[in-house]
Amino acid sequence: MDTAGMDRGVKPGDSFYGFANGTWAKQTEIPADRSSYGMFARLSELAAQRTRALVEAAAAGQAAAGSPERKVGDAYASFMDEAAIEAKGLAPLQPELARIAALSTRRQLSALLGAGLRADVNALNTGDVSTDRLFGLWVTDDIHRPGRYAGYLLQGGLGLPDRDYYLVDSPRYVEVRGKYRAHVERMLQLAGLSEPAARAARVLALETKLAREHWDQLRTQKMDEEHPSWALADFARKAPGMDWGAYFEAAGLAGQPALVAWQPGAVTGLSRLVAAEPLEAWRDYLAFRAVARAAPVLPKAFVEESFSFNGRVLSGAQAQRERWKRGVDFATTLLGEAVGELYVQRHFPPEAKAAADAMVRHIVAAMDARIDGLAWMAPSTKAKAKEKLSTLKVGIGHAERPRDFSGLEVRRDDAYGNLERAHLFEYRQEVAQLGAPVADRVEWDMVPHLVNAMNSPHGNYILFPAAILQPPFFDPQADPAVNYGGIGSVIGHEIVHSFDDTGAQFDASGKLTNWWQPEDLARFRAAGKALAAQYSAYAPLPDARVNGELTLGENIADVAGVAIALDGWRRSLGGAPAPALEGFSGEQRFFLGFAQVWRTKYREPALRRTLLTDPHAPGEFRAATVRNQDAWYEAFGVQPGEALFLAPEQRVRVW
Numbered sequence: 001m002d003t004a005g006m007d008r009g010v011k012p013g014d015s016f017y018g019f020a021n022g023t024w025a026k027q028t029e030i031p032a033d034r035s036s037y038g039m040f041a042r043l044s045e046l047a048a049q050r051t052r053a054l055v056e057a058a059a060a061g062q063a064a065a066g067s068p069e070r071k072v073g074d075a076y077a078s079f080m081d082e083a084a085i086e087a088k089g090l091a092p093l094q095p096e097l098a099r100i101a102a103l104s105t106r107r108q109l110s111a112l113l114g115a116g117l118r119a120d121v122n123a124l125n126t127g128d129v130s131t132d133r134l135f136g137l138w139v140t141d142d143i144h145r146p147g148r149y150a151g152y153l154l155q156g157g158l159g160l161p162d163r164d165y166y167l168v169d170s171p172r173y174v175e176v177r178g179k180y181r182a183h184v185e186r187m188l189q190l191a192g193l194s195e196p197a198a199r200a201a202r203v204l205a206l207e208t209k210l211a212r213e214h215w216d217q218l219r220t221q222k223m224d225e226e227h228p229s230w231a232l233a234d235f236a237r238k239a240p241g242m243d244w245g246a247y248f249e250a251a252g253l254a255g256q257p258a259l260v261a262w263q264p265g266a267v268t269g270l271s272r273l274v275a276a277e278p279l280e281a282w283r284d285y286l287a288f289r290a291v292a293r294a295a296p297v298l299p300k301a302f303v304e305e306s307f308s309f310n311g312r313v314l315s316g317a318q319a320q321r322e323r324w325k326r327g328v329d330f331a332t333t334l335l336g337e338a339v340g341e342l343y344v345q346r347h348f349p350p351e352a353k354a355a356a357d358a359m360v361r362h363i364v365a366a367m368d369a370r371i372d373g374l375a376w377m378a379p380s381t382k383a384k385a386k387e388k389l390s391t392l393k394v395g396i397g398h399a400e401r402p403r404d405f406s407g408l409e410v411r412r413d414d415a416y417g418n419l420e421r422a423h424l425f426e427y428r429q430e431v432a433q434l435g436a437p438v439a440d441r442v443e444w445d446m447v448p449h450l451v452n453a454m455n456s457p458h459g460n461y462i463l464f465p466a467a468i469l470q471p472p473f474f475d476p477q478a479d480p481a482v483n484y485g486g487i488g489s490v491i492g493h494e495i496v497h498s499f500d501d502t503g504a505q506f507d508a509s510g511k512l513t514n515w516w517q518p519e520d521l522a523r524f525r526a527a528g529k530a531l532a533a534q535y536s537a538y539a540p541l542p543d544a545r546v547n548g549e550l551t552l553g554e555n556i557a558d559v560a561g562v563a564i565a566l567d568g569w570r571r572s573l574g575g576a577p578a579p580a581l582e583g584f585s586g587e588q589r590f591f592l593g594f595a596q597v598w599r600t601k602y603r604e605p606a607l608r609r610t611l612l613t614d615p616h617a618p619g620e621f622r623a624a625t626v627r628n629q630d631a632w633y634e635a636f637g638v639q640p641g642e643a644l645f646l647a648p649e650q651r652v653r654v655w
């Protein structure tokens, strides 16, 4: 626990976040290369430095040709060799630009779009719901008929983070659009294309039309809408415009029986525009997309122009991240699990895994007991919930069988080619799974050296990568109360995702189905409504609020996650009282540990983007969920009239 970072001048009941983190917030500057900063970022910086040492050693070493370590080293070296990248100029991208310039028919356009499809989205697990390609593919267990891998087609194609950036006419968005148009023009100019201003205007006009067809984040990320499976043969009828035969052929999907249209209205709308908009606009658009996508591995002028918009304007960062940091990310993009294995060997001993495993089991047991104790829930609903909990799979640290990269060619002198080949390799691996039986194990959608955690609502598994299971988040040597409040609440959060507003719609097998008794479901939904209203009342910017509906799943996971972590901590004491330490009771340290995990500072553009697109509320409001916990009122003597006070009947109890 960081007692020096607290502000004891703030009443816990007025702002628990301010009490736990006020001095830290006053004394902390967001690093110039970051758009936000806090506990997660601090740990991410540490993981990046450790990973740097590993990939640099791999780049300098003499690992056998073809070995994962050699590939990691060569990938990193290819990115770090700025002189070679500068010398090549635009040459690596020219074949792609030539293919785009030569487009003269709809069929060719459709084939080019199909050839560009990649497995770069994930609708439910990781929050990666956007792609700059017209569509993105996600391959995962079939939510309608679990047991086989199915393909999901998601909307994409925008250069700005969300449809609102194109369509809302507030001064801030108008300003961003103006800067975006200028950025597109400069990128096209750098790429040597004629009439860049006219082309940029056409790109923005086309993207605005694409944006109108897009579903918003709420529709995309919630299960309230239908996500129908369409036979491939029916796409031409259901979504006319695209030459789907050419598209699927080029995408290597022609033999597949069906795909799920995640946002069916958007698939129809985007397909229509393929036919309705002039080829000239599509050529300009695709040329810009290709240049923008390649920018990180192009000469410095492209890197800087890309940062000036995507960094400065969209996130508020003041300085480009150092090249080695981007190099570590590059190696991770290409060979994530291979980099992660190096990390695990060096920084994740079996004892850490065993300690984390024990903590998870404890908190799962607390959740199970909590389900038993719900006075309002019918026995049949309880039985279903307990069955689901008992089949929850837990991944800790890293995959037991990391991905095999032997089929991926990595060249030390070809950063652009490496990136292209890696994305295609990933895509083909995913497509190869379509129709195959789903193995009964967790799928590692996150790399081991990522500071994050996740839940797959339909896979019914939770993941805790190695890098989040280290101090200060998780320290088996430290005060258990703080450990349980911090990483314990994160673990509880991930468990509860299986029972949040989305997770609760999938049964133990991963099928999208209603396993609830009607009165129980009504009660669960009413609690969700109350929690959504509580969060929608938070307004961190004068013109932007937290979206209580969009963030509901995360807020349910927080409110119940902290409750089961507290239960888990109490169970771990085995009836013994917790000692007072540093002037705080065990309960107080538990809640302070929780609130300190969520310390985060944002730059304005990043906060705006978070509010619009992120299913997580900003850290300050996540910490405020303690106002729903009776134990927090007791621990800090919170009284009526204090800002966070809620009368007992207003406190939201979901599980």
Ligand SMILES: [Zn+2]
Residues within 6 Å of the ligand: 493, 494, 497, 554, 557
């Ligand atoms: Zn979550």
